[in-house]
Amino acid sequence: RQTDESELITEEMARTYCTNNVTTETIEKNQHLLGGFNITQAIDECTWDVHTGQDLGWIATHKQAADSAIEIGYKRDANYTLSHTEELKEFKMQLCPFNCNGNGVCQENGTCTCDSLYFGPDCGTNKSNGPTIEDIEGGGFCDQRYGSECRCFSVQTEALAESFQCKMVRQKKLLNGDTLIIGSDSTDGRYRNLYNGECCFANGRRKRSSDTETGVLHYLYDISISNNGMNFGPVTIVYVYDSLCLNTNTDNDGNVQFTVKADTCLIDGYCYEQNDVNISSVCFKCDPSNSQYNWTQGCTSSPNDEEVSLTASTIAGIVVGVFVGIMIVTTIVFIGVKKGCKKGYIRHFNR
Known part of the structure; x- marks a missing residue:
């Protein structure tokens, strides 16, 4: 759509564009097939659309309408069509976009069948060209x-x-x-x-x-x-x-830079918020004030922990002491019994 006043499409320019494109050689040769389609009215409507809308795209719309009217005329007059097969073929070829750019075959329905190296409605794109x-x-x-x-x-x-x-x-x-x-x-x-x-x-x-x-x-x-x-x-x-945890910044040259946000950590390629803990060890947490790229040791001993630890040590000492005491008593009893048995044997022998 035109916006620059110096490039505005005047009504005269619009009529010239429409006349040259809608009234093609094919249309002039086949006016008898237009039926009720009024080519003069089509040009007037095309001129109004192009001038009012400041858009040359309207020309293709009106040209397509004229081509469709002729195609209907061929279908309506079967006898004429049978005696003018070459003329019909030429008309069909005009319906294919840019005549398939020479890279394909225009079919009777007005569409292109492209050669193997080309594609698109007009066979205008080479497959070997890497697309952007x-x-x-x-x-x-x-x-x-x-x-x-x-x-x-x-x-x-x-x-x-x-x-x-x-x-x-x-x-x-x-x-x-x-x-x-x-x-x-x-x-x-x-x-x-x-x-x-x-x-x-x-x-x-x-x-x-x-x-x-x-x-x-x-x-x-x-x-x-x-x-x-x-x-x-x-x-x-x-x-x-x-x-x-990442901010993005794109400079005027299109270069992209990433920076780590405050109060977050980027550890082993993953983002964490402050005080998030390591799922493998709750004693390690994200502490940006200490490091934004490594886990920070977060566990400390509490009075309760020391009390539990002391109680456990005491219990262990008691258990060991009792065990040692039992061993000592057992040894003494064993020795005493053994000596008693020996004295009894001597008295019996002296008799």
Whole structure:
């Protein structure tokens, strides 16, 4: 839609555009087939729409209406159609967008059947040209705070083949500023229409139960698509992070930076709030005042703990003492009995 006053479409300009495009050679040759369709009225209506709406897109609408009127005329006059088959074929060829750009065959229904290397309604797109991702779900950010696995992404591009493929290279950004590649994945895309599709990869970010990633700030995925499975277009970066503990900042050059929020911790690649404890040991907690990147020892001995510990030690001492006492008494009794038996034997022998 035009907005600059110097580029406004005047009524005269609109009539010229409509006359040159709606009244085509095909229309002039087949006016006898128009039936009740008034070409002059069509041009007047086209002129009004283009001038009032300041939009040249209305021309295609009125041209299509004229073409449809002629097509109906061919169907209505069967005898004429049978004697003018070449003329009908030529007319049908005019219905195909840009005559299929020479990369396909125009069918009788006015649609193109494209050669193997091309696709689109006008066969105007070569599959070997890697498409550019014009937009991606989340605008290039995937926040895991709300349960997203960050493995499926809707994409929008200028032209998408039904058999398109997706590729993702996983990377991790370390606290020291280094970026490391940790894997890649390729998969068939999910086609929606000529401009939209979805890329779903086998694995997203690791689960919390898996091995930890010490020193990781966030993750980033390089995503690209291909219409022939070999030639991929430019990479689009998706940043995978947790907004619980990370702030994002994009400068004027498009560079993205992440910083850790105050009163939170980023430990082994995961976010924690202040005083959150380690599920493996409640004695370790998130204490940002001490460290935002490591667990802090949080357990201390209480008076009750000391009392319990002292009581246990006392009980243990008593048990050991009793056991030793029993052993001593048993030994004395045994020795006494043995001596008594010996004296009795001597007296018996002397007799």
